[in-house]
Amino acid sequence: MGSVFLQNLRTGWHVDQAILSEDDRLVVIRFGEPSNRECMLMDELLYKASPLVQQFAVIYTCDTSVVKDFNEMYELYDPMTVMFFYRNKHMMCDFGTGNNNKLNFPLQDKQELVDILEVIYRGASKGKGLVTAPKDYSYTNNARRDQ
Template identity: 60%
Template sequence: MSYLLPHLHTGWHVDQAILSEEDRVVILRFGRDGDETCMRQDEILSNVAEKIKNFAVAYLVDIDEVPDFNEMYELYDPCTCMFFFRNKHIMIDLGTGNNNKINWAMDSKQEFIDIVECVFSGARRGKGLVISPKDYSTKYRY
């Protein structure tokens, strides 16, 4: 499903995507298109893209093609989703202890939409850290 979503091919393109979006959350999925976890997350992203288009936009970034952010954002997991709003990284407390990113594939389209709505709502109110509508501390084991 990664072919349905826009890819950012350089660090400059990633920066421009984050900088140029004034009113929507920018979702960056870092990973590899061929990775199983990324494929599951890409399916969720492509299925919700139309529903969230008024308040969020999603891009895919291959961590091999664009290694610029691997160390800065600690991109060691097969699949990572991060959220940005008005050039600011929005952290989200999912109950997992890692507030910087989601590093697993979501199982439910509605759960992901709920998270993006939560991020958008909190970010518009100036919050740099938002609380997830659901606690994921026991759902996913690392």
């Protein structure tokens, strides 16, 4: 079971099709177990942001306890991970955390998420494989870990 509001990808095939099917929009996939608190918080933000980004991004969820195909390949070891794809290419974003492959910490604000998705989309549409987040999360993420 996934988020009631966001489309859940139920198999590895569905994940592949979601990534392959979009030619002009950013594909955003939240990997993790939907009952996890971080996933629930992120799903709420993704849901709130989805109407604001629907012109350039499509958002999905994927339960990593059901769909295990990508856990090792994408190193999905965190409770919640958001990954970005554009034209079947994995998009990386430098959040200042040392991990450019994915977003693995919950954001606090819908606009913050929209800003990140816009930056990634703009970079992707210009052919960049790595973009820099509009904000440095190194302090935010480390502060969260110390709590």
